[in-house]
Amino acid sequence: xxxxxxxxxxxxxxxxxxxxxxxxxxxxxxxxxxxxxxxxxxxxxxxxxxxxxxxxxxxxxxxxxxxxxxxxxxxxxxxxxxxxxxxxxxxxxxxxx
Numbered sequence: 001x002x003x004x005x006x007x008x009x010x011x012x013x014x015x016x017x018x019x020x021x022x023x024x025x026x027x028x029x030x031x032x033x034x035x036x037x038x039x040x041x042x043x044x045x046x047x048x049x050x051x052x053x054x055x056x057x058x059x060x061x062x063x064x065x066x067x068x069x070x071x072x073x074x075x076x077x078x079x080x081x082x083x084x085x086x087x088x089x090x091x092x093x094x095x096x097x
Contacts, residue, residue, distance in 0.1 A: 002041070006089035007032055010062075013051065013082040021049070021086060028088050038092035048087045055080050 007028045011020055025047055033040060054062040056079040 001094050002091050003038075003094075004089050004091050005032055005036060005038075006087060008085055008087035010052075010054070010083040010085050013084055016084045021047075024086050025088060028086075029090075032088070032090060036092055037095070039095050041091045041093060044091040046089045048089075050085045050087070051082070052085055053080055053082055 009024050009028065011024060029045065052064055054064055057063050062081060
């Protein structure tokens with residue numbers, strides 16, 4: 001049976017470039033390879049990038065919410081973090097039947 005596994009990471013937009021993209025993708029691939037007991041179909045890797053804004057909620061946790069909602073809550077500018085969310089996914093096959 002084929003299924004998909006995935007991982008993602010947020011990188012501050014000010015630190016993000018092609019070199020950073022390549023670095024985090026390789027780290028996430030290696031992490032998924034180490035964690036998976038299934039056979040990874042290496043030709044099925046997919047990479048997605050998504051620019052987002054995170055804001056710090058009342059508990060101090062960075063969460064994603066639309067910019068309009070941030071403005072309505074009166075969030076201070078220093079409580080907003082622009083990030084590039086890099087996600088990868090790959091298909092795997094269960095080696096045990």
